[in-house]
Amino acid sequence: SQTIHQWPATLVQPVGSPLSLECTVEGTSNPNLYWYRQAAGRGLQLLFYSVGIGQISSEVPQNLSASRPQDRQFILSSKKLLLSDSGFYLCAWSVHPVQYFGPGTRLTVT
Amino acid sequence: KNEVEQSPQNLTAQEGEFITINCSYSVGISALHWLQQHPGGGIVSLFMLSSGKKKHGRLIATINIQEKHSSLHITASHPRDSAVYICAVDNTDKLIFGTGTRLQVFP
Numbered sequence: 001s002q003t004i005h006q007w008p009a010t011l012v013q014p015v016g017s018p019l020s021l022e023c024t025v026e027g028t029s030n031p032n033l034y035w036y037r038q039a040a041g042r043g044l045q046l047l048f049y050s051v052g053i054g055q056i057s058s059e060v061p062q063n064l065s066a067s068r069p070q071d072r073q074f075i076l077s078s079k080k081l082l083l084s085d086s087g088f089y090l091c092a093w094s095v096h097p098v099q100y101f102g103p104g105t106r107l108t109v110t
Numbered sequence: 111k112n113e114v115e116q117s118p119q120n121l122t123a124q125e126g127e128f129i130t131i132n133c134s135y136s137v138g139i140s141a142l143h144w145l146q147q148h149p150g151g152g153i154v155s156l157f158m159l160s161s162g163k164k165k166h167g168r169l170i171a172t173i174n175i176q177e178k179h180s181s182l183h184i185t186a187s188h189p190r191d192s193a194v195y196i197c198a199v200d201n202t203d204k205l206i207f208g209t210g211t212r213l214q215v216f217p
Contacts, residue, residue: 034205038151043209044196059204088151099143099205101153 003027006091006102013109019064019078021105023091026072031093033074035066038088050074081109113137116197116208123215129184131211133197136178141200144171144182146193147210153196156182187215 003026013019025031035047046059048066056066063082067075074091086109091102114135123129133142144156157164157171159180164171168187173180184191192215197208 036207044198044205044207046204046206049204090151090153098158099155099200101145101155104151104153106151 004091004093004100004102006089006105008105009103010106011108013081013107015083015109016080019076019081019085019107021076021089021091021107023074023076023102024072025074025093028072028093028095030071031095033068034092034094034099035074035076036090036092038090039084040087044090048076083109085109112209113201113206114197114199114208116195116211118211119209121211121213123187123213125188125215125217127187127215129187129191129213129215131182131195131197131213133180133182133208134178135180135197135199135206137199137201137206139199139201142173142180143198143200143205144180145196145198147196148193156195184213187213189215189217191215 005024033050036044037047038044048056048058050056050068053068053071064078086107089105092099117132141158141160143158146154146156159171159173168185170183192213194210194212196210198205
């Protein structure tokens with residue numbers, strides 16, 4: 001069966017520090033991968049999606065970047081965090097049209 | 111105007127009540143998803159619909175493609191149903207989310 005892992009579950013980071021969130025998928029190959037963010041009191045927003053290794057599309061301009069170094073690994077990064085980067089980050093994968101969500105990472109930037 | 115609108119934004123109910131959450135969208139879709147988000151943040155996919163109606167336990171989801179509208183119904187609601195319910199539409203393999211409906215069911 002397919003499984004999606006995200007870590008860490010929670011993270012508190014100071015402004016200006018770097019960020020690396022990792023997502024891995026098991027039990028499938030060549031999935032589409034997604035990073036979503038949910039800011040406090042707001043809906044989910046698509047940040048990045050990837051249809052293959054090294055292929056990243058950005059949906060909104062921002063302080064974050066994404067990479068897909070392996071077929072089932074998706075990484076969300078920042079060189080310098082901003083207060084506005086706080087939120088709940090969800091990784092998801094899909095074999096169209098079904099989407100599966102990871103457990104999420106709650107990031108607080110202080 | 112958002113491409114996916116949900117109503118109501120907040121909903122309170124007494125245990126046992128029948129609940130309806132509505133979702134309207136303005137874009138072409140290949141599927142519509144109903145998701146449940148619990149206070150810890152984790153998201154569970156409840157339904158994926160492209161036509162008609164689906165039922166899972168006390169949950170029923172319907173979609174009218176011509177009217178671009180979907181409803182999520184909960185029969186005999188229970189306090190454990192308290193969560194945020196999110197409608198999301200699949201538009202060219204990317205999901206567009208509604209802002210969610212916060213449901214609280216009191217015993």
